[in-house]
Amino acid sequence: MPKKNMELSVEQREELIKALKTRFEKNMSRHEGLEWDNVQTKLDDQPEKLWSLNEMERTEGEPDVVGYDNKTDEYIFYDCSAQSPKGRRSVCYDREALESRKKHKPDNNAIDMANDMGIELLSEDQYRDLQQLGEFDTKTSSWVKTPDNIRILGGAIFCDRRYDTVFVYHNGAESYYSARGFRGSLRV
Template identity: 45%
Template sequence: MLEILKARFQDNKNLHMELSWPDVEKRLLEHPDSVDVLRRMEESGGEPDTIGYDEKALQGRAKNPPSGSAERKAKEIGVLIMTEELYRRLQSLGEFDLKTSSWITTPDDIRDKGGALFCERRYGTVFTFHNGADSYYSVRGFRGYTLI
C-alpha cells in the first residue's frame, strides 16, 4: 500500500507541494490503522492521496452516529466524510466530480429533518445541493478523509 501511495504522491505533487514523501511515510508508519483504512479505500475503487494536513486536527464525531448509507459505509471503511470546507479545498487543487457528486457532512438540524448535503463541480464551479438523506443516485458517492 505504501508503494501505491508513494507513486500517487509523486504523480500528484500539485496536491501537496508543501509536503515531502518521507514526512508522509513517517506519519503513515506511525499510524498503521490509517494505512489499513487507505488500503480499504483503494480496494473500494477510491484513489487515496494526500492534499495536506489539518493543523487543528478535527476531533471525532462520536455524538453523531451514522444514520445513512454513506455515513455507514464511511464508518465501515474507517474514514470521515468530507465537510464542505474540505471538499472546496480539494476542488481548489484540481477538478473532481465532473460527472458525479459526493455526499458531504451535513449539519444536525438538516439531518434531523431527513435532509443531506452533497457537492459537485460543473461549469468550473463547485455547487452544494440538498436532497433527502435516503436518496440514491448511482453517480453519487462520498469523499472521505482520515487524520494521521
C-alpha cells in the same frame, strides 16, 4: 459479530505504500513543500491508518496527501479520484435514511461505510478545498457531512462540479443514485 481483520499482509502493505508514493509523486501540486519520507514515517507508525487508506484505495478513492496540520502533526489524506469513488456509490446518506426506505433499499449508507473504513466524510468546506486542487466530480456527485438542522428535517447535502463551479445541493437523505457516492478524509 466477528471483529474485522484490520491488519494488512506484508504484500498488501507494500502494494499500498507503492501506490500512495507513486500518486504522491505524480501530484506534487496537491502537497507542495511536503516530503514523502515524512509521510511514510507516519504511516509506518500507524498500521491501523494503513488499513483505512487501503479501504479508500480498494473502493477506488485514490487517496492522496492534501495537507499537513502543524498543530496536530498530522498529514491529511482525501479521496482524489476524478469521480466519486466507484466502490462507494448508490448509497443513501445514513442508517436512519436506509431504514426509512420501504422498497428498493440500497446495500449501504455513506455514514456507516465511512465509519467502517475508519474515515470521515468530507465537509462542504473540505470539498471546496479539494476542488482547489483539481476538477473532481464533473460527472458524479458526493454526499458531504450534513448539518444537524438539515438532517433533522430529513434532508442531506451533496456536492459536485459543473460549469467550472462547485454546487451544493439537497436531497432526501434516503435517496441514492448510481452516480452519487461519498469522499472521505483521514488524518495520519
